[in-house]
Amino acid sequence: MKRFHPAVYLAMATALVILIDAAVLVVPGALADPEPSLGARTGSGLAAASSSVQSWFPPGTVYIPLPSPTPAPPTPTATPTARPTAKPTPRDTVSNARTYVKNRIGATQYACIDAVWTRESEWNPLAGDPNGAYGIPQAFPGTKMAAFGSNWRTSPLTQVKWGLAYVAERYGSACGAWDFWQAHGWY
DSSP: OOOOOOHHHHHHHHHHHHHOOOOOOOOHTSSSOOOOHHHHHHTTHHHHHHHHHHHSOOTTOOOOOOOOOOOOOOOOOOOOOOOOOOOOOOOOHHHHHHHHHHHHHHHHHHHHHHHHHHHHTTOOOTTTTTTOBBBBTTTTGGGGGGGTTTTTTTOOOEEEEEEEOOOOOHHHHHHHHHHHHHHHSOO
């Protein structure tokens, strides 16, 4: 037997597959009526189309036309809208002011400033004295706290922020302020 190039075997196998597919698909009499009936061309009814199409299938085959799919309405996509994110602000309460102070200076220093401010104002943001000292840290005059916020008259948070800055500048630490207060009865 003569040897052929592998491409020749591939070509022969491909031709054989094509012939087998054609034999399976071609039905006897399929080419007998290449023109569909007039009714099928004009779309004048299901019966005319059915009889025309049936001539292309073996006898006994029932043609059931499938309805053409109706396109679904487009799914609406949500349009992202830019929403401004609210800047979280702590509620301006004495409790939150105490938490702020503890988080800023730690538990040891907090115990010292708590002792000072409890004796000075009992943590009352509206506390004042006849000399003009005002608020939780008893700023004298109270208007000094305006540097930390225009709401200094009523805001515990604004007052303690000013108070921490004052204590750090004047005494170096909250415990330094407590030591001074114990020695003098004021700070």
